Amino acid sequence: MRVAILGVGTVGEQVAKILIQNQKLITARSGKEITPVIGVVKNLNKKRDIGIPLTDDMDAVLKRDDIDVYVELMGGVDYPYRIISEILKRKKAVVTANKALLAYHRYELQNIAQDTPFGFEASVAGGIPIIKTLREGLSANHISSVKGIMNGTSNYILTSMMQGGASFERALKSAQELGYAEADPTFDVGGFDAAHKLLILSSIAYGVYGKPEDILIEGIESITKEDIFFAQDFEYIIKLLAIAKKVDDKVELRVHPALVAKDKMIAKVDGVMNGISVVGDAVGETMFYGPGAGGSATASAVISDLIDIARDVKSPMFGYKIPLELTPLELLAQDEIRTKYYFRLTVDDKMGVLAKITNIMSENNLSIDSFLQKPKLKGDENGVTLFFTTHTSLELDVKRVIEILTKQEFVKEKPFMIRIEG
Amino acid sequence: MRVAILGVGTVGEQVAKILIQNQKLITARSGKEITPVIGVVKNLNKKRDIGIPLTDDMDAVLKRDDIDVYVELMGGVDYPYRIISEILKRKKAVVTANKALLAYHRYELQNIAQDTPFGFEASVAGGIPIIKTLREGLSANHISSVKGIMNGTSNYILTSMMQGGASFERALKSAQELGYAEADPTFDVGGFDAAHKLLILSSIAYGVYGKPEDILIEGIESITKEDIFFAQDFEYIIKLLAIAKKVDDKVELRVHPALVAKDKMIAKVDGVMNGISVVGDAVGETMFYGPGAGGSATASAVISDLIDIARDVKSPMFGYKIPLELTPLELLAQDEIRTKYYFRLTVDDKMGVLAKITNIMSENNLSIDSFLQKPKLKGDENGVTLFFTTHTSLELDVKRVIEILTKQEFVKEKPFMIRIEG
Numbered sequence: 001m002r003v004a005i006l007g008v009g010t011v012g013e014q015v016a017k018i019l020i021q022n023q024k025l026i027t028a029r030s031g032k033e034i035t036p037v038i039g040v041v042k043n044l045n046k047k048r049d050i051g052i053p054l055t056d057d058m059d060a061v062l063k064r065d066d067i068d069v070y071v072e073l074m075g076g077v078d079y080p081y082r083i084i085s086e087i088l089k090r091k092k093a094v095v096t097a098n099k100a101l102l103a104y105h106r107y108e109l110q111n112i113a114q115d116t117p118f119g120f121e122a123s124v125a126g127g128i129p130i131i132k133t134l135r136e137g138l139s140a141n142h143i144s145s146v147k148g149i150m151n152g153t154s155n156y157i158l159t160s161m162m163q164g165g166a167s168f169e170r171a172l173k174s175a176q177e178l179g180y181a182e183a184d185p186t187f188d189v190g191g192f193d194a195a196h197k198l199l200i201l202s203s204i205a206y207g208v209y210g211k212p213e214d215i216l217i218e219g220i221e222s223i224t225k226e227d228i229f230f231a232q233d234f235e236y237i238i239k240l241l242a243i244a245k246k247v248d249d250k251v252e253l254r255v256h257p258a259l260v261a262k263d264k265m266i267a268k269v270d271g272v273m274n275g276i277s278v279v280g281d282a283v284g285e286t287m288f289y290g291p292g293a294g295g296s297a298t299a300s301a302v303i304s305d306l307i308d309i310a311r312d313v314k315s316p317m318f319g320y321k322i323p324l325e326l327t328p329l330e331l332l333a334q335d336e337i338r339t340k341y342y343f344r345l346t347v348d349d350k351m352g353v354l355a356k357i358t359n360i361m362s363e364n365n366l367s368i369d370s371f372l373q374k375p376k377l378k379g380d381e382n383g384v385t386l387f388f389t390t391h392t393s394l395e396l397d398v399k400r401v402i403e404i405l406t407k408q409e410f411v412k413e414k415p416f417m418i419r420i421e422g
Numbered sequence: 423m424r425v426a427i428l429g430v431g432t433v434g435e436q437v438a439k440i441l442i443q444n445q446k447l448i449t450a451r452s453g454k455e456i457t458p459v460i461g462v463v464k465n466l467n468k469k470r471d472i473g474i475p476l477t478d479d480m481d482a483v484l485k486r487d488d489i490d491v492y493v494e495l496m497g498g499v500d501y502p503y504r505i506i507s508e509i510l511k512r513k514k515a516v517v518t519a520n521k522a523l524l525a526y527h528r529y530e531l532q533n534i535a536q537d538t539p540f541g542f543e544a545s546v547a548g549g550i551p552i553i554k555t556l557r558e559g560l561s562a563n564h565i566s567s568v569k570g571i572m573n574g575t576s577n578y579i580l581t582s583m584m585q586g587g588a589s590f591e592r593a594l595k596s597a598q599e600l601g602y603a604e605a606d607p608t609f610d611v612g613g614f615d616a617a618h619k620l621l622i623l624s625s626i627a628y629g630v631y632g633k634p635e636d637i638l639i640e641g642i643e644s645i646t647k648e649d650i651f652f653a654q655d656f657e658y659i660i661k662l663l664a665i666a667k668k669v670d671d672k673v674e675l676r677v678h679p680a681l682v683a684k685d686k687m688i689a690k691v692d693g694v695m696n697g698i699s700v701v702g703d704a705v706g707e708t709m710f711y712g713p714g715a716g717g718s719a720t721a722s723a724v725i726s727d728l729i730d731i732a733r734d735v736k737s738p739m740f741g742y743k744i745p746l747e748l749t750p751l752e753l754l755a756q757d758e759i760r761t762k763y764y765f766r767l768t769v770d771d772k773m774g775v776l777a778k779i780t781n782i783m784s785e786n787n788l789s790i791d792s793f794l795q796k797p798k799l800k801g802d803e804n805g806v807t808l809f810f811t812t813h814t815s816l817e818l819d820v821k822r823v824i825e826i827l828t829k830q831e832f833v834k835e836k837p838f839m840i841r842i843e844g
Contacts, residue, residue, distance in 0.1 A: 018704050021671070024565070026562060027744065029738075029744050031743025031744055032743075047645075121559070123449075127705035127706060129554075129558070129559025129560065132554060133554070133555065136730060137554050137723075139725070140440060140721070140722045141722055142447060280722065281444070282436070282549070282725070283549035283551060283713065283722040283723075284719055286549060286712035287709075287712065288708075289687055289708060290708035291707070294706070296704045296705070296706070297704065299562070300560065301559075301705075302562075302564050303704070307562065313558065314735065316453075320450050320455075321450065322450045322453055324450050
C-alpha cells in the first residue's frame with residue numbers, strides 16, 4: 001500500500017518515521033507493507049529528516065496512479081477541501097488529521113467519499129482512538145453526553161494556574177516557551193480548536209449537523225487565579241470543556257470553561273493531556289485519556305487509519321449505515337441551557353449591597369447554592385469580591401441578571417460567570 | 423441478522439433488552455435489523471423478563487439454519503469450547519463474553535474460526551472497548567506495557583479499605599452484601615479473573631501464548647489496613663494490577679497487588695470501576711476507564727460486536743493478519759522480575775534487630791529506599807511493625823530475603839511483600 005503525505009510538518013515527519021521504524025510490526029498487523037513513497041511540501045529548502053522523497057508539485061502527486069492512500073496534514077479549510085474532494089472523486093482513500101476541515105465540510109466529504117475509505121481518527125484528541133470508540137466500541141448506546149478536555153494548551157494553562165498559582169498571562173507565556181502554545185494562542189485558548197473536535201464527535205454521537213458558528217464557544221482568557229482557588233474551596237476544578245449532551249429531543253453543543261466536581265475522572269486530567277468522558281444508556285460512564293496532540297501521538301492515529309484501510313476494515317464514516325430515521329436532532333438554543341453557575345462579582349463594601357444582589361437574582365429566578373466573601377484586605381480600595389454558585393438555572397435568566405448587575409452603581413467590574421458541570 | 427443467546431443470565435437478559443429497546447438506533451448504525459430470536463437456558467422454570475422465546479434444547483438451536491450469530495454467555499470452559507467449536511465449523515459467527523474460555527483456548531478457537539467472525543470485546547473490562555482499542559486504535563504501536571485494574575470486586579474492596587478504613591474481611595462482606603462479590607470470592611480476590619483478561623490482552627499486544635498456570639497470580643487477601651495507610655504515607659495507593667510489559671525480548675505477565683504512585687491516572691480508578699493504561703512507542707501513555715462488569719455494560723460490548731458483524735467490519739482476531747515474523751515473544755521467568763518492593767515486617771523490639779535486617783538485605787542485593795517504624799503502643803506485645811520500600815531489585819533476591827528473614831528468631835510473622843509499580 002503506497003502512501004503520499006501531503007504536508008510534512010511535525011505530524012507528517014512522524015508518520016513517515018514510524019511507518020519505517022515499525023514496519024515489520026505494521027506489516028504483520030495490517031497484512032500489507034504500508035510504504036510512504038512521497039511527501040508534498042511548500043518549501044523544498046527547509047531541511048527535513050524524513051527518509052522519503054519530497055516534492056512541491058502537488059498536482060503531479062495527485063495525478064500519480066501508483067498512490068493508494070493520500071494522508072492530508074496541511075491544515076486549513078478551503079485548499080485541503082478542494083484537494084481531498086479531487087482525490088475522493090478518483091476513488092483513492094484519504095486519511096486526514098484536519099479538524100477545521102471536518103468542522104466545516106464533513107458531510108460534503110461524506111457524500112463525495114461514498115464507499116471510498118476516509119479516515120479521520122487523528123482529527124480529535126490525537127492519540128486517543130475516540131472516533132473508533134464512539135463509532136464502533138459504544139455503537140449499542142444512546143449517548144447521553146460526551147464531555148471532554150480536548151485542548152491540551154488550555155488544559156496546560158489551567159493546570160499551571162491551579163498547581164503553580166500562576167496568572168493566566170504568566171501560564172500562557174510559560175506554555176509558549178515550552179512550545180505548548182502558539183504565538184497567537186486564540187485558536188486554542190479561545191475554545192475554537194475544541195469546538196471543531198466537538199462538532200466531529202457530535203456527528204457520531206447524534207448525527208447532528210452544525211458548524212462552529214452555530215454553537216456556544218467561550219475561552220479561558222478571563223479566568224483568574226481567584227476563580228481557581230475559590231472553585232477549589234467549593235470542591236471544583238476549572239477545566240475548558242467541550243460538551244455534547246442530549247436534552248429531550250435536542251442536542252446541546254457548547255465549549256466553555258466549567259467547574260467540574262473534583263472527584264470526577266475528568267477533573268483529574270492535568271497538563272497537556274486530553275480526557276473525554278462518554279456516558280451511554282447501556283455502558284454507563286466511561287473515560288478515555290491520553291496525549292491529545294504532538295507529532296508522534298497524532299501519527300499513531302493516522303497510521304491506525306492506514307492499517308484499517310489495509311485490513312479492509314471499514315465502518316460508516318460517522319457510524320450510520322442508514323441515515324437516522326428520527327428527525328435529525330436539533331441544536332438546543334443557547335439561551336435554553338440549564339445548568340448551575342458560578343459568579344465572581346466585585347462590589348462596594350456597603351450595607352445593603354448583598355440584599356440588593358439577592359433581590360435582583362430572585363426576581364430573575366436565580367437562587368444561591370453557596371456563597372463566599374473574602375475578608376477585605378488593607379489597601380484593597382476596589383471593593384470586595386463575592387463568589388457564589390447558583391442552583392440549576394436557565395442561561396437566559398443568568399444573562400439577564402448579568403446585564404442588570406452590570407448597570408448597578410455598586411458593581412465595580414462586569415460580573416464574571418462560569419458554568420458548572422456536575 | 424438473527425441472533426441466538428446461549429445462556430440467559432444478567433448479561434443475556436440485557437443483550438436481549440437493549441437490542442429491542444435501542445432497535446431503531448442499532449438498525450441505523452449497523453444497516454441491519456439485529457433480532458434476538460431464541461435464548462437457551464438450563465432451567466426453563468426460572469422466571470425471566472426477556473421478551474424472546476426460551477428453550478433448554480441446545481442441540482436443536484445449534485442445528486437451526488436461520489441463526490446468523492450465536493452469543494455465548496454460559497461461562498465455563500470445556501462445554502462452551504465444544505459448543506463454540508461446533509458453531510464455528512458450521513461457519514456461523516460467534517460473540518462471547520467468556521474470558522476463562524479464551525484464557526485457555528483462544529488460539530485453538532482462532533484456528534477453527536479462520537475467517538468466520540468471532541467477537542470477544544465483552545470478555546475484558548465489560549463496557550470499555552479495550553480489545554478494539556488495542557487491536558485497531560493503537561495498531562501502529564509497539565506496546566511497552568498494558569497495566570490495569572481489571573477486576574471490579576477487588577477494586578471495590580481495596581477502595582473501601584482505603585476510604586472507610588475497613589479490614590479486608592469487613593470490606594469483602596460489604597461487597598458480598600451489595601452483590602459485588604460472589605459467596606466464594608476466590609476467583610475475583612485471588613487475581614484469577616484479572617489473569618484471564620490479561621492473557622487475552624497480551625495476545626493482542628504481543629502475540630504471546632500463555633495460560634493462567636504460566637503466570638504469576640497473587641490476590642489481595644493478605645492486604646491489611648496498615649499496608650494501605652503506610653502506602654499512603656509513601657504517596658502510593660494499593661491496587662490489584664494485571665500487568666503485561668515488554669522487557670527486552672521477553673514479556674512479563676503478572677497479576678498481583680501493587681503500590682501505584684498516587685498521581686497516576688490508574689491510582690484514581692476507584693470502587694467497582696476498571697481502568698487500563700496502555701503505553702505505546704508512538705502514542706505515549708493512554709488510559710481507558712469504565713464499568714468493568716454488570717449486565718448492561720457487558721451487553722454494550724456484546725452488541726458492539728454484533729454491530730461490527732452486521733457492518734461487515736472485521737479485524738484479525740488478535741490483530742495480526744500475518745503471524746509475527748519475529749520469534750514469538752517468550753514469557754519472562756518470574757524470578758527475573760525487576761521492580762521496587764514494599765515490606766511489612768513484625769519483629770522483636772530489641773537492640774540490634776534493625777542492623778541484622780539491613781545486613782541480610784544488603785548481603786542479598788536489596789537496598790532500602792524509605793523506612794517507617796510506628797511507635798510501639800502500650801499493650802502491643804507482639805513486637806514492632808516495620809514498613810520499608812526498596813530500590814529496584816530482582817524478584818529472586820527478594821524471595822531469598824523473605825526466606826531467610828522467616829527463619830530468624832526475632833521475626834514474629836512471615837514477612838509480607840507488595841510489588842511497587844511506578
